[in-house]
Amino acid sequence: MSWKIRKHFDTLTLQGDKTLLQPLALARQINLRYTENNQIGLSLDETTRYADVKELLEIFAEAKGKALDLSIEALTEDLRLDLPENLVRTSDFLQHPVFNAYHTEHEMLRYIKRLESRDLSLVHSMIALGSCTMKLNATAEMIPVTWTELGGLHPFAPQDQTQGYQALFADLEQWLAEITGFAAVSLQPNSGAQGEYAGLLTIRNYHLANGDTHRNIALIPSSAHGTNPASAVMAGMEVVLVKCDERGNIDLDDLRQQAEKHRENLAALMVTYPSTHGVFEEAIQEICQLIHQYGGQVYMDGANMNAQVGLTSPAMIGADVCHLNLHKTFCIPHGGGGPGMGPICVAAHLEPHLPNHSVRPVSQNQTTAVSAAPYGSASILAISYAYIAMMGGEGLTEATRRAILNANYIKARLEGHYPVLYTGTKGTCAHEFIIDCREFKKAGVEVADIAKRLMDYGFHAPTVSFPVPGTMMIEPTESESKAELDRFCEAMISIREEIREIEAGKAEAGNNAVVNAPHTAAMLLANEWPYPYSREKAAYPLPYLKTNKFFPTVAKVDNAYGDRNLICSCIPIAEYAASEATV
Numbered sequence: 166m167s168w169k170i171r172k173h174f175d176t177l178t179l180q181g182d183k184t185l186l187q188p189l190a191l192a193r194q195i196n197l198r199y200t201e202n203n204q205i206g207l208s209l210d211e212t213t214r215y216a217d218v219k220e221l222l223e224i225f226a227e228a229k230g231k232a233l234d235l236s237i238e239a240l241t242e243d244l245r246l247d248l249p250e251n252l253v254r255t256s257d258f259l260q261h262p263v264f265n266a267y268h269t270e271h272e273m274l275r276y277i278k279r280l281e282s283r284d285l286s287l288v289h290s291m292i293a294l295g296s297c298t299m300k301l302n303a304t305a306e307m308i309p310v311t312w313t314e315l316g317g318l319h320p321f322a323p324q325d326q327t328q329g330y331q332a333l334f335a336d337l338e339q340w341l342a343e344i345t346g347f348a349a350v351s352l353q354p355n356s357g358a359q360g361e362y363a364g365l366l367t368i369r370n371y372h373l374a375n376g377d378t379h380r381n382i383a384l385i386p387s388s389a390h391g392t393n394p395a396s397a398v399m400a401g402m403e404v405v406l407v408k409c410d411e412r413g414n415i416d417l418d419d420l421r422q423q424a425e426k427h428r429e430n431l432a433a434l435m436v437t438y439p440s441t442h443g444v445f446e447e448a449i450q451e452i453c454q455l456i457h458q459y460g461g462q463v464y465m466d467g468a469n470m471n472a473q474v475g476l477t478s479p480a481m482i483g484a485d486v487c488h489l490n491l492h493k494t495f496c497i498p499h500g501g502g503g504p505g506m507g508p509i510c511v512a513a514h515l516e517p518h519l520p521n522h523s524v525r526p527v528s529q530n531q532t533t534a535v536s537a538a539p540y541g542s543a544s545i546l547a548i549s550y551a552y553i554a555m556m557g558g559e560g561l562t563e564a565t566r567r568a569i570l571n572a573n574y575i576k577a578r579l580e581g582h583y584p585v586l587y588t589g590t591k592g593t594c595a596h597e598f599i600i601d602c603r604e605f606k607k608a609g610v611e612v613a614d615i616a617k618r619l620m621d622y623g624f625h626a627p628t629v630s631f632p633v634p635g636t637m638m639i640e641p642t643e644s645e646s647k648a649e650l651d652r653f654c655e656a657m658i659s660i661r662e663e664i665r666e667i668e669a670g671k672a673e674a675g676n677n678a679v680v681n682a683p684h685t686a687a688m689l690l691a692n693e694w695p696y697p698y699s700r701e702k703a704a705y706p707l708p709y710l711k712t713n714k715f716f717p718t719v720a721k722v723d724n725a726y727g728d729r730n731l732i733c734s735c736i737p738i739a740e741y742a743a744s745e746a747t748v
């Protein structure tokens with residue numbers, strides 16, 4: 166028998182009846198893809214073993230009532246010989262030393278640990294990263310992610326094999342609906358930005374269903390996160406910016422004018438609450454009503470839900486749809502790029518327009534999917550599930566209160582040292598606030614210098630220059646103890662003292678511990694110390710550092726230069742050229 170077969174990549178679609186095949190496959194715990202028009206799909210990848218291939222062939226043979234007259238050795242041999250010539254690799258690959266230096270478990274372990282130790286993370290200190298909500302990712306919440314029962318399931322696995330997941334989805338959807346005050350939830354979007362996109366498509370589909378095919382204007386306040394206008398454009402909308410007033414609130418007159426001007430075509434307002442200025446905007450309900458009055462829908466950016474849960478809700482303020490950054494408010498770890506989850510929650514009138522999925526339908530809706538998988542990155546939903554389940558309603562509300570209290574505590578301690586840019590009418594902030602660092606430019610100190618000097622103090626910088634250039638946005642979250650908040654405040658106050666020394670001429674402008682930060686171990690231990698301040702001041706500006714010191718591994722880099730110039734740490738291109746020449 167000849168095995169000269171046509172070449173395929175990883176997927177085969179076979180024509181055939183599944184009646185006999187499916188039970189045989191199921192009995193061996195194998196899922197194949199069965200379509201309505203009698204097609205059977207199967208995909209193989211680099212994890213598929215010869216034993217798996219043999220088992221598949223046995224199943225097909227048995228379904229046909231034939232004996233499998235092929236030894237696995239013959240199969241192996243044949244397939245190897247049969248690899249198309251043009252696909253056989255002739256060039257070297259993975260030649261960088263990093264791929265060839267660590268060949269034992271010990272070496273690999275140490276290499277990974279070495280990389281980890283260069284990272285100033287939550288294991289060292291609080292990360293007061295405004296808007297990003299870097300809270301505790303509790304171990305108990307994280308453990309289920311390691312279970313193959315959760316991580317080993319294919320997103321299209323038959324529903325009768327995914328009962329546990331179904332229960333998890335149902336509970337989580339119900340809880341998130343309760344938290345937001347909305348009627349329905351889509352667990353499909355994989356990030357906040359994708360949630361925005363999904364939410365805006367939902368709004369667009371709603372307008373289309375109402376015959377309002379022309380509604381395509383999205384009003385967005387100037388303080389919005391950059392993803393807001395980007396998502397609006399991706400969803401086919403046209404962005405119109407709305408001004409903020411001197412208190413950082415949406416300028417109501419401008420909003421009214423814009424809504425009036427675009428009344429015919431108004432699709433949506435995108436608004437963040439509390440605002441990215443860290444304030445519970447008092448006119449929020451009026452703002453939402455205004456948009457509705459002109460036929461628009463209100464999209465609430467849920468990045469700041471950590472200031473709302475249990476106390477207020479997107480539905481209460483009058484929004485129609487919001488996303489939740491489960492990797493911010495609901496404990497999925499983030500930083501370093503994901504994975505996250507950005508489910509959207511909607512009022513009842515938008516439910517029929519939520520994303521569906523053609524392969525694994527999640528509703529009756531006539532809408533397309535926004536993600537490859539029907540429930541996004543389903544396995545990490547278990548983290549948020551565990552968080553909500555363990556906290557309970559009261560616990561979640563208490564967390565919100567403490568998040569707001571912690572922010573106001575830091576604000577109160579720093580106020581005499583740094584100007585706080587925006588507060589509410591009672592002088593308080595929400596769960597985060599912005600300090601203005603622009604006046605230090607006179608002393609030659611940029612906000613980025615403060616961010617880098619914080620590393621010498623063992624702290625990751627708060628959010629820098631968002632949403633206002635030259636400022637810092639501080640968000641402590643509920644997870645930090647008073648001792649840690651105080652340590653952070655003392656570091657910030659000490660840096661302010663160092664800036665005062667420059668202002669007073671006691672430290673040299675342009676050559677001082679603030680602008681030369683961060684100080685690496687290599688700088689501090691070199692024979693040469695060319696700076697007009699002591700090594701001790703550079704490395705140990707506060708006593709706690711003597712027992713708990715993080716040494717940054719990279720000295721000051723020129724951020725803007727780095728952003729504009731691609732620098733590659735690969736083997737010099739000349740070496741590639743040389744090896745090409747020898748081929």
Ligand SMILES: *Cc1c(COP(=O)(O)O)cnc(C)c1O
Nearest residue numbers: 296297356357358390392466468
């Ligand atoms: C984080 C954030 C987003 C985007 O969320 P991603 O999950 O990073 O895509 C949108 N708006 C605000 C205010 C945010 O802080």
